[in-house]
Amino acid sequence: MxxxxxxxxxxxxxxxxxxxxxxxxxxxxxxxxxxxxxxxxxxxxxxxxxxxxxxxxxxxxxxxxxxxxxxxxxxxxxxxxxxxxxxxxxxxxxxQGVTVTETAIEPEETYAPAPSSIATKLNLPLRRTPFTINQATEELIDERADINIFETLENFAGVTTTSTNADIGQGISRSINVRGFELGGAGQTLINGQRAYGLGSQNRAADNLERVELLRGPAALYYGAAQPGGVVNYVYKRPKDFARYQVQANTDSQGSYGGSIDLTGPITEDGTLLYRAVGNYSRYEDDQNHIFSNPVSALAALTWKPSEAFSTTFTYEYYDFESVPEQENNKLDSETGEFFPIPRDFYWGNLDDRAVRTTHTFIWDAEWKPSETLKVNAYANFQRSDQWYQNTRIVGGGRGGTPTTADENGNVPRYVSMGRNSSPETEIENLSVGLDISGEFDTFGLTHEWLVGGGYGQTRSRSSYIPSYLSCLFGQSTTSDDCEGEPRSLTPPDLNIVDPVYSDWEGAFLLDEAVFAVPWDKRRDYNLYVQDLITLPNGTTRLMAAIGWSRYENLGRGTIDDWRTMERGEDTRSDVEAWSPRFAIMQDIGASSTIYASYGESFQPQGSLTLNDENGELLLDPERGRQYEIGFKRDIFDEQGIVQIALFRLERENVARAANPDTCDTNVITPGDPLYCYNLLDGLQRSDGFEISVSGVLAPWWSASLGYSYLDATIVRSNDEANVGKQLPYVPEHSLTLWNRFDIFRWDDGGTLGFGAGAKLYDRVNNGFNDAGETDWNPSYVLVDTGLYYTRPLAGGQFKLSAQLKNVFDEVYYDRRRYFNSGTIVWGNERRAFLQAEMTF
Structure with a gap:
């Protein structure tokens, strides 16, 4: 220029x-x-x-x-x-310039909030959105040195990700809870605002993301069947119409290492064709011996923008995540304090234990804006995920029972967790398409921002199984009526807790015997919705009304009953339709503040399709989620920061429960008989809460992401009397997440020195109460993190060096999930130092 x-x-x-x-x-x-x-x-x-x-x-x-x-x-x-x-x-x-053009100047990396469409399908500033939205930008994720995407989510106060007892391990799959309710895999995860289902949706490569968004509360009218807690949206990097190249390398005090490259710019001289290419390789060494994760990803994106009115982008992501599943490290027990006298880094598995997931994601979107009052958005995505695992565990451990004891020499028996009818390999494919048409018009002094749209999604999945006459050779069970060999003859050797000897598993060849004997499970989702956002003549009051229709269809396949004859159980079908309304009112206070009240709903099919009412009819009405929220939002510092305060009540209704568990007889099959077992859909869970967050650029020298959440999440009606009135399992009542980044010195040449400081506090959680009113409490904990950042401008670019120290005081803590009376837990991360160098030009 x-x-x-x-x-x-x-x-x-x-x-x-x-x-x-x-x-x-x-x-x-x-x-x-x-x-x-x-x-x-x-x-x-x-x-x-x-x-x-x-x-x-x-x-x-x-x-x-x-x-x-x-x-x-x-x-x-x-x-x-x-x-x-x-x-x-x-x-x-x-x-006044003629046009804001990204070719002229590159937007700086920042914590500042961006407009979002996740809550309304309209791309609105957060202050104009009558629901709570939190964001973590690429810069924030980097400067906090988030280890994985689950840590990024947990840095939103009130969000927890808890390990499951699954064989795949928490490095790949976790339970995500928002406002006290688990999101699940039923359409709760979005990519670029589009629904994605199943295995590959949760865990994403942060290097390929521009930001992570969280909508708190239900949005069934747009996204279909789901739990009421919220929606996570992963926003991918898109091509820029200016040239920029970035190279990054990192390491830590445990010997982890990695690097990434990020290239973008125009392909043609007129800027109508743009590209983005991102590649990442990393290896993270866990605190526990022999455990690591090795994510590898690549992203390629092309944007074609022939005019100011039309643009379309195609994105492809390859993501391969290889890791060793976390093993039980049974430090805590409600009675003894520990099961085995072992250090926290003790490893129970075989050297060739692995959990591998490979995901291919294709995303397409297009926007056509023929005028200032009409816009058309079309989108589609296809995702294919393949995973397999081999995990060696303690006999009895992690399966709801007390682990076996060691013999007099300290030897502990183990098994490979692909026991009877296990599924070592899973495939899943999903397709989602949609169309939104929006516009604006004025009538009788009212401004209408309207939207009509619809979407369709389908997914199918299947798992391979090792026949029971082979899985008996290495599984947990010690007996079998039909086993091609001595039961447990191929189990790993006992592991000595004093002098452990590790090796590969000699029976790994049996994984090749797994067969896809069961047809694909199938699911389809349909959505139609209409919405109007009305601004009253005073220009400061807005009303929103929306209604959506959704249909959910699911075909579940019966499992193999007899591996010799290959007979399967019956397939099950579930078809559910639901209308979901949404309402909101907003009132601006001055130029930068807004108060609001909103209401939204969700629905989720019943978990069991065999529940009968007192007349013997199937109970198929879905669970319903309802949220009432009032709040206050304020833009700060030239709209680069935002304060959000919310009070809410979130209820999960129509939860199935047994009507007469103490008097019925399962052998009685005649409806109307006093001993006939039947169910009611009147179970209720409720979460009342308060949240406050302050995020973005708060001053020329201060950027931050600060949040506090109070959750009173309880079971109101249930047959589980021991847990009625108690806090839901694994949900902390109080959580606090703080991160601050300060510029503490600026040189004349433009170089800066920054300092970061943060803390996370999680209240204690229970893991469910037994009939005696007892539970295992995981204690509360506080983590403190710090960072230093040096940036120096270069000719046509910038150099940045970052150093972080996480868990400064080496706090001992545990993952929030425990398994009652089994002692199965996962340790939290020890103190660790990180170093990252980045060159942008």
């Missing part, structure tokens, strides 16, 4: 640069009063031009999430009441 700007006053020079480069710039006159600028001549980028004009002043610029450039003073108090970040907007001057 060529510039010919003579030396003069800074305000005039900035105006000329803004017009020449097509920038959208806002400044306060008091900031530049009396400032001069040198001449600007020759070819350079708009970024270089700005840097030269501001050199020698105490000013610098920042770019908001919407692409606007804002000038600020680097240090010291404002020169006058009109020069601070809270200056009267009437004193601000907007330098």
């Amino acid at each position: 060529q510039f010919a700007i003579p030396a003069g006053d800074l305000a005039s020079s900035l105006l000329q640069l803004s017009e020449a480069a097509g920038l959208d710039m806002v400044l306060n006159p008091a900031l530049v009063d009396g400032e001069t600028a040198p001449a600007l001549s020759g070819a350079m980028t708009a970024r270089d031009g700005l840097d030269r004009l501001l050199a020698g002043t105490s000013l610098y610029y920042a770019i908001t999430a919407g692409g606007r450039i804002v000038l600020r003073r680097a240090a010291g108090p404002p020169a006058s009441a009109a020069s601070g970040p809270q200056a009267n907007r009437a004193n601000a001057v907007r330098l």
Whole structure:
């Protein structure tokens, strides 16, 4: 870009640069009063031009999430009441460029919130959205040194991810809870705002993401059958119409290492064809011996933008995640304190134990905006995931019972967790398509932002099984009526807890004997919805009304009953339809604050399809989720930060429960008989809560992500009397997540030194109460993290060096999930130092 700007006053020079480069710039006159600028001549980028004009002043610029450039003073108090970040907007001057163009200047990496469509299907600023949305940007994830995507989610206060007892391990799959309710895999995970199902949806490669979004509360009208807690949206990186290249390398104090490369820019000179290419390789060494994770990913994206009215993007992601499943490390027990006298890094498995998941994801979206009052969005995605695992465990451990004891020499028996009818390999495919048409019109003084849309999704999955006459050779069971050999003859050797000897499993060849003997499970989802967001004539009051129709169809396959004859059990079908309304009212208070009240619903098919009422009819009405929320939102610091406060009640209704468990006889099959066993759909779970979050850029020198959550999540009606009135298992009543990033020094050459500090507090949790009112409590804990960041501008680029220390005080803590009276837990991460170098040019 060529510039010919003579030396003069800074305000005039900035105006000329803004017009020449097509920038959208806002400044306060008091900031530049009396400032001069040198001449600007020759070819350079708009970024270089700005840097030269501001050199020698105490000013610098920042770019908001919407692409606007804002000038600020680097240090010291404002020169006058009109020069601070809270200056009267009437004193601000907007330098009008022709168009805001990303080719002119690259938006800076920031914590600032971005507009989102996850809650309303309209791309709105967070303050204009009558539901709570939290975001974690790429910069925030990097500077906190989040180990994986689950840690990123847990940094939203009130969100927990808990290990399951599954053989695949918590590194790949976890239970995600929001506002006290588990999200599950039923359409609760979005990619670029599109529904995705099943195995490959939860765990994503953060290096390929622009940000992670969390919508708290139900949204069934858009996304179909799901639990009521919330929706997670992974927003992928997209091509940019300016050239940028980034290389990154990292390591830590445990010997982990990795690196990534991120390339983007125009392919054609006219900028109509753009690309993005991202690659990542890493190996993370766990605190426990012999356990690691090795994610490898690649992303390729192309955008075609032939005009300002139309653009379309195609994205492909390859993600391979190989790890060793976490083993039980039975440190805690409600009675004895520990099962075995072993260190926390003790490993129970074989050296060739693995959990591997490979996912291919294809995403397409298109936007056509023929006018300012009409927009059409179309989208589709296809995802294929394959996984397999081999996991060696303690006999009895992790299966709901007490682990076996060691013999007099310290030997503990083990088994491979592909026992009778186990499924070592799973395949899943899903397709999702949708169309949204939105627009705007005025009538009788009312402004209507309307939306109509629909979506269709289908998924199918199947698992391979090792026949029971072979799985008996290595499984947990010690007897079998039909076994091709001596039962447990291929189990791993006992492991000595004093002097363990590790090896590969000699029976691994049996994994090749697994067969896909059961047809594909199938699921289909249909959605139609209509919505209107109405602004009243006063311009400060908005009403939202929406209604959605959803249909859920599921075909479950019967499992193999007899491996010799290959006879299967009966297939099961579930077809559910539901209408889901949504309402909200919003009132602006001044130019930057909004109060709101909203209501939303969800639905989820019953978990069992064999429940009868007192007349013998099947109970197929779905569970329903209902949320009532009131809140306050305020933009801060030129809309680069936001405060969100919410009070809510979230209820899960129509939960099935036995009507007469103490008096019925399962042998009686005649409806109406006093001993006939039947069920009711009147179970109720409730979560009342309060949340507050402050996030984004809060001052020129301060960025943060701060949150607190209080959850009173209880079982209100249930046959499980021991748990009625108790906090739901694994849900902390209080949780606090704090992260602050401060610029503490700025050099004349533009280099900066930053400091990060954060803390996470999680209240104690129970793992369910038994009939005697007893439970195993996992204790509360507090983690403290710190970081240092050095950035230095280079010719046409930037160098950044980051160092973090996590769990500074080496707090001993455990994953929140426990298994009652089994002692199965997973240790939390020990203190660890991280180092990362990044070059952008």
